[in-house]
Every structure is written in C-alpha cells, then in structure tokens.
Amino acid sequence: MPSKGIVPTFQEIIQCLKPDVKINKIIISDAELRKIFDDVFRNCKLIKAAGGLVVNNKNQVLMIKRFGVWDLPKGKIEKNERIYTAAIREVEEECSVKGLQIVKKLPPAYHVYTEKNQWILKKTYWFLMKTNSKGTPVPQAKEHITEALWCSRQEVVQCLNNTYGNIRDVICNGFARGLIRPK
Numbered sequence: 001m002p003s004k005g006i007v008p009t010f011q012e013i014i015q016c017l018k019p020d021v022k023i024n025k026i027i028i029s030d031a032e033l034r035k036i037f038d039d040v041f042r043n044c045k046l047i048k049a050a051g052g053l054v055v056n057n058k059n060q061v062l063m064i065k066r067f068g069v070w071d072l073p074k075g076k077i078e079k080n081e082r083i084y085t086a087a088i089r090e091v092e093e094e095c096s097v098k099g100l101q102i103v104k105k106l107p108p109a110y111h112v113y114t115e116k117n118q119w120i121l122k123k124t125y126w127f128l129m130k131t132n133s134k135g136t137p138v139p140q141a142k143e144h145i146t147e148a149l150w151c152s153r154q155e156v157v158q159c160l161n162n163t164y165g166n167i168r169d170v171i172c173n174g175f176a177r178g179l180i181r182p183k
Helices: 010-016 030-043 083-095 153-162 165-176
Strands: 045-055 061-066 069-071 074-076 100-115 118-131 145-151
Touching: 030 118, 045 083, 045 100, 045 165, 061 083, 061 153, 069 153, 074 083, 083 100, 083 118, 083 145, 100 165, 118 165, 145 153, 153 165
Parallel strands: 045 118
Antiparallel strands: 045 061, 045 074, 061 069, 061 145, 100 118
16 A cells, blocks of 8 residues: 555555455545545446345345345346336346335445456446235346345345345345334
C-alpha cells in the first residue's frame, strides 16, 4: 500500500487483496474514496444486473444455490431493457416463479471480479418482490443453479454462513427494514 496521504490505485488495492498479503485494516477517507472509485471505473468493464429478494405469502425467502454457494436470483440486464423488467425476468428464468410484484427498490450492490483476464465491475440493482405463487421453484440448470428453495427466516440465517458478502448485505437489509418479518 502506498504511504499515508497518497491515494492508492486500483492495481495497488488489488495487490493487497491477494491471499498471501496480510492486512489488518484499510482506512480510506471520503476524499480518497471518489478518486479510488474513478480509478476502478477506468480499469473495469461495467456490467449491470438486476435481481430480487423475493418473499412469498408464507413470508419465506427465495434462495438459490449456484456453484455451491447460496445466492439470490439475478442476472444481466439486456440491451434496452428496463431495470425492473430485467429483475422480474431473471427471477422467473432462474427459478420459474411467476406472479412477481416489485414492492420496493433496495440499495444496489457492487462487486469486482475477473473474467478472461479483464476486470469486471458488476452493479446489481436489487428489488424486494412479493409473489402469491404456490408453486415449487425450479432451478435453472443452464445457469449452474442446483437448488431453488423457499426458506424460512431461520433457514435464511443458516444460508448466510455460505453466501457472498454483498448477498448477505441485501438479505440483512431486508431483515433490518422489516421487509422480511419474523414469524
């Protein structure tokens, strides 16, 4: 990491995130944050996605398992597609859940990864959705989804032990806002 008072570049931050580098903490001031984000945007291809935190009439949450990790249904927004339309389409495609209604827009999530030696910054737009569907979700195998389940609040808490940080944030946001009610 650069010395105090020098804003790190995207590449310097990535070097710090390698498994063999031990860091106790990184402190970034508000002034530095904008510069860092600008550098990230310059060095990454931006992909936009949309998805849903879906709750049924039994107050169960729709969870999927992809690549062995619990997740929420989401996917890339197609060209000229509206964000909320993409979110509903992705949930329907990935889980065969119908009758979806968007209740509330949730904060977006960002994550960075590599694909074919290129850095990708993915911005995912999240929506709280409700459904009256009584059907069993069907996982979309071609998207590497092996399970699609309606989970109780307690089961969702268990899924948090094996999920991504940004998915945990979306779910916890739903709990904190009372969007997913305790039974």
